[in-house]
Amino acid sequence: MPVDPQIQALLDKAADLPATHTLPVAEARRQMESRIGAMAPPAAVGGVEEYRMAGPAGPLRLRIYTPKVGSDAYPLVVFFHGSGFVLCSLDTHDGMCRNLCAGADCVIMSVDYRLAPEHKFPAGLDDCVAATRWAIEHARKFGADPARTVVAGDSAGGNLAAATALRLRDENGPALRSQLLIYPVTDYHTPGTPSYAENAEGYGLTRDTMKWFWGHYLTDAAEAANPYAAPLRAADLRGLPPALVQTAEYDPLRDEGELYAARLREAGVPVVLSRWAGMNHGFLFWVGVVDRAALAMAEAAAWLRRVTAP
Numbered sequence: 001m002p003v004d005p006q007i008q009a010l011l012d013k014a015a016d017l018p019a020t021h022t023l024p025v026a027e028a029r030r031q032m033e034s035r036i037g038a039m040a041p042p043a044a045v046g047g048v049e050e051y052r053m054a055g056p057a058g059p060l061r062l063r064i065y066t067p068k069v070g071s072d073a074y075p076l077v078v079f080f081h082g083s084g085f086v087l088c089s090l091d092t093h094d095g096m097c098r099n100l101c102a103g104a105d106c107v108i109m110s111v112d113y114r115l116a117p118e119h120k121f122p123a124g125l126d127d128c129v130a131a132t133r134w135a136i137e138h139a140r141k142f143g144a145d146p147a148r149t150v151v152a153g154d155s156a157g158g159n160l161a162a163a164t165a166l167r168l169r170d171e172n173g174p175a176l177r178s179q180l181l182i183y184p185v186t187d188y189h190t191p192g193t194p195s196y197a198e199n200a201e202g203y204g205l206t207r208d209t210m211k212w213f214w215g216h217y218l219t220d221a222a223e224a225a226n227p228y229a230a231p232l233r234a235a236d237l238r239g240l241p242p243a244l245v246q247t248a249e250y251d252p253l254r255d256e257g258e259l260y261a262a263r264l265r266e267a268g269v270p271v272v273l274s275r276w277a278g279m280n281h282g283f284l285f286w287v288g289v290v291d292r293a294a295l296a297m298a299e300a301a302a303w304l305r306r307v308t309a310p
Contacts, residue, residue, distance in 0.1 A: 007278065113125075128160045148177050237264050
């Protein structure tokens with residue numbers, strides 16, 4: 001279908017902004033943070049608390065969201081924000097986490113992992129794995145059930161969620177209930193997929209910006225062969241937790257997300273794949289602004305409820 005009119009209006013509004021890959025990292029971060037004010041107010045939650053844990057290279061900041069409905073054993077979602085391993089923060093994804101928390105009645109733990117280029121691969125992933133282990137160990141402290149833990153993330157955060165699931169499988173646990181991968185990065189930009197060519201520019205995220213992200217994340221392009229950097233390149237996906245993979249029609253990353261879903265399914269992993277027609281990369285930021293974003297958020301929340309049921 002054509003680009004959704006509400007998405008097109010957002011693209012038109014941002015048309016005069018400089019492309020991310022043309023900016024210094026600090027300015028690109030400021031530009032991304034400035035989007036917060038344009039987002040709709042998120043759903044109400046029961047509470048939000050800040051935590052600090054001892055990470056692999058120092059204190060690691062966490063933000064914990066608790067639902068309004070009373071319980072002493074919520075499912076637990078460990079969430080990793082996106083934006084190319086380089087941009088974004090707990091604050092840019094605060095609304096997304098609140099909406100997931102309220103919609104799925106899950107405790108959400110959002111992780112402030114280290115960003116590139118200051119911290120190259122695998123620093124951010126090391127933080128995400130450590131945070132997931134910590135979350136499972138301390139789940140009871142914030143009213144969550146460690147046996148119903150999900151890893152989740154959007155874009156680069158989807159990459160980190162998939163790679164965390166791979167690491168935990170390969171390192172003998174702890175076990176995860178499922179993984180929520182929202183338009184995930186699963187492969188390197190070269191050679192790329194057909195959607196990299198079809199959606200190279202004009203829809204927000206561009207091929208050039210993805211090349212800029214990968215250039216900051218990896219020390220050397222040869223690291224793209226590492227399945228913890230590019231999960232699609234893993235030789236064996238057996239034994240991974242069930243997944244929901246959401247993709248967007250007008251996204252350079254569409255095909256690699258769908259290829260990862262197909263590989264999971266071939267490996268015997270239960271998978272739900274959902275392509276959102278008319279949408280572009282990052283559309284779940286716009287719940288309350290774009291009607292179909294709210295539907296996709298509802299889909300993710302309903303899936304979380306189903307796969308984390310006691």
